[in-house]
Amino acid sequence: MKQVLLIAVWLLAGSGAMAQINLNKVKQAIGTGSTSQLSTDEVAEGLKQALTTGATKGTDMVSQVDGYLKNPAIMIPFPPEIKRVEDRLRQIGMGGEVDKFVVALNRAAEDAAQEAKPIFVSAIKQMTIQDAWSILKGQDDAATVYLNRTTSAQLNEKFKPIIQSSLSKVNATEYYTNLITAYNKLPLVQKVNPNLDEYATGKAIDGLFVMVANEEKNIRQNPGARSTALLQKVFSAQK
Template identity: 30%
Template structure:
């Protein structure tokens, strides 16, 4: 078993003086740091208003949904689309436990080929490395639970209702695809909404994992202690 003080000293050496660390110890420290950062990020985002109440990561409506929402807002007619945006953000908040587990699993399977280069890189080099090697696969894995939460939150139902309120005479029927019916077009938009929600949920996770990495590098003593507690399940 790794001695607590020995691990703490190793972590401090890695982040304070990267050249002093061995590759294996460096990679271990990077992984533990990323796991700790992921837990903190998903806990933050998974609470009520974790996404919707945070202007840095709040999820907007995608494409024409968003532009139509903006056009209707001054007219007081954007209620259904505002509701859809809220439910999208609530879905992202609800899916954070699944996102946490997926990201941590990806971290533990990473082969970090050049840990010292990562540590000598920018303030979020480890996060960028993680994202570049996992984002595509994580998106595919996160899609099913996101679909489930969008359904449970009523987001898909609201999308259908919003489509039903729009007709050609409103002047914005083009939003739903010209001559196609609003309801069939809304069904088409479910795919876009789901993909966008997954993408932006991961954007939020990686954003705050990066912020945790910045904090770790700025204060390696305190953050190494956090990693140590996580390593021993405390």
């Protein structure tokens, strides 16, 4: 069990000189009996708690009103690949309509984000001991990368119909159709008709993972963000 503890703390601490310093401290603590044992099961469960906490907080934040719209890091803009459309429409006095569309686009993402939590929780429950060690050895966003890898396809499948429904509910589809129709009627312009549903779905999922990554980093670096005794026990071994 002492060997398990030493390995766990080394992995949590990282590599290099700092890891060696931390390892020496743990060896001394074990010799004096002043540290509690940290099992592989505790490490895995601690990671699951951290993932659940980060995913829940991240999802809750983006699913609120203005969760996307008022967050510069994840706000969904007018599709950049047709920026010329936005610029031309603003030039002819349709800036207000463009703004309404952008608001509606972000409202749709906020609406869809509520469905992410159960998908994340399901993926977290299936996390193996090997997954946990890989996350502990990884970067500050290693857990988010794991979630991205294991849930993206399901999120896309779940988000797309919700985005479609939400876009219609908040009139984004109507705004978009009107904007593109108005643009395509202008003389000497190249006609456009990009897929709004795919764009909105992709950006909504990207923004969700940005927020989950922020929460993961916070848990790793900020002791105050560790909301359970097990989280505190597992991540305090990094020091």
